[in-house]
Amino acid sequence: MKELQDILKTFEQIKHSRSAIATVVKTSGSVYRRPGARMLITESGQMVGAISGGCLESDIVERSQPLILHNGEPILVEYDTTASNDLVWGLGMGCNGTVQVLIESLHCGSAQNQLEFIAECFRYHQPGVVATVFDIKGEVAASIASRLYLHSDGTVKSEIGDRQLAAYLQHDAYGVLTEGKTKVVSYSLDHGSVDVLIEVIRPPVPLLVFGAGYDAVPIVQLAKQLGWHVTVIDRRPAYATRDRFPDADEIIVCHPEELSTKLNLNPQMVAVVLTHNYLSDQMLLQTLLPSPVRYLGLLGAKPRSQQLLEDLRKEGFIPSKNQLQRLYAPVGLDIGAETAAEIALSVVAEIQAVLAQREGNHLRFRQGSIHGETEPCLTLV
Known part of the structure; x- marks a missing residue:
């Protein structure tokens, strides 16, 4: 999230200068980044963001120069680190996958439109979907890097000339928006085939921090490092101040x-909730x-x-099972925080795990892909 925010910020600063954008659109096997990862490249060679662990970036910069200098057409580059004689991209790191x-x-x-759409999703705190055509075979009325956009309110904007393809993309974009999961889809059409990245754009995580004590400060700082939108709420005006929380997006005294x-x-x-006040926590x-x-x-x-919940029950407030499932008390992962x-690391890590629907366990115990599956699927039309 923070990486994409940095890209948007840099693009706004250099909008009238020459630059390029590289996007991971398809992967298979063991790779460092997943579809949707982006990197902005300036004319001077500055890189914002990353599309690998560092082994592909220099080649991407080199390949982007003709596009930057001459406004060249979009290109699709494939890196295959599965070959046994791969001495360039593998770099002895043991990667075993392909990246497009x-x-x-x-x-x-x-x-430009894609970055402006993403910026709009962030600005209004609403999700959206970008469907990007990245490979075409045969006679299809579409071009590489043409896109379809779906807003959270159902509004659709399409650059796709092929009406049939646009209709299928719109249908699948609604599914991605509902599921919240990015997909790579191959469409087999009457006169060719098209590969499309259908990507869900998630706005920054809105974090509410109740309590402006000393332990709230590192939580706000760490959440902002992740690019989250942070609001601090406290009843004490002497604590809920901009001097105390310069990184917070909003500060509310109430x-x-x-x-x-x-x-x-x-x-x-x-x-x-970390007010350190029993009655405040209860309310x-x-x-x-x-x-x-x-x-x-x-x-x-x-x-x-447990006492807080018991006192609430005595007052007639009985939380439902679903409500209690969303309550994490004590807050945080068990990492021995003192x-x-x-404690901030423990709390923010737990939130990230819950949002990603992970258990927060050791990766060495995970079965299957670290990133989860974003497998290509085939749609016949």
Whole structure:
């Protein structure tokens, strides 16, 4: 997320200069990055973002120069690290996969449009889908790097000339938006075939931090390093200050009972409660547990959390099973955290694991791909 934000920021700064964008559009086997990874290349050779662990970037920069200097047509480059005699790209690292990378001049309207669409998704905190054509065989009324865009409200914008292909892309884009999972699709058409990356664009994770004490500071800092949108909420104006939280996107001073008038809670949000005040935590739980937030972390020992819930039940507030499943108390992964910085790492790592639907276990115990599957699928039309 932060990487893509850096690309958008750099593009805005150099919009009138020559540059190119490289996008991983298809992979197989063991690779470092997955489809959707991007890297911006300036005329001077500056790189923002990455499309590998460092072994492919220099070649991408070299291949991008003709596009940057002469506004060349988009090109598709394939790197195969599966060959036993691969001495260039493998670099003895033991990679065993293939990567296809689409390189485009950012003087091209379609290349600019994709970045502007992503920036819009981020700005309005709404997901979207970009479908990018990256390989064509036969006679198809489409071009490499032509795209279809789907907004969260269902609005569609298409650069695809082939109406049949555009219709199928629109259908599949709705599916990707619903599932929240990027796909690489091969379409077999009447007069040829087309490979398309259908990519879900997720806006920055909206994190609500309730409590502006010293232990909230590293949580905000770490979340911002990941590119999340962070809001700090506290009832104490002396604590909830811009000097204390210079990286926070928003700072709200309010009491727990005023929360509903200050925030519109939605299913994209995640929340962490660390007020260190029992009554404040109790009131926040009454508001946040029935809300649609997809993660709720509560700082404090397990007996304290259990007592909070028990006291709420005595007052007639009985959380449902689904509500309690979204409550993580005590908050954080078990990494032996003691200091505020270590606790912040534990908390942010747990949120990331929950959002990715992972257990937060050791990777050496994981069966299958580290990244999860983004396998190509075949659609016959």
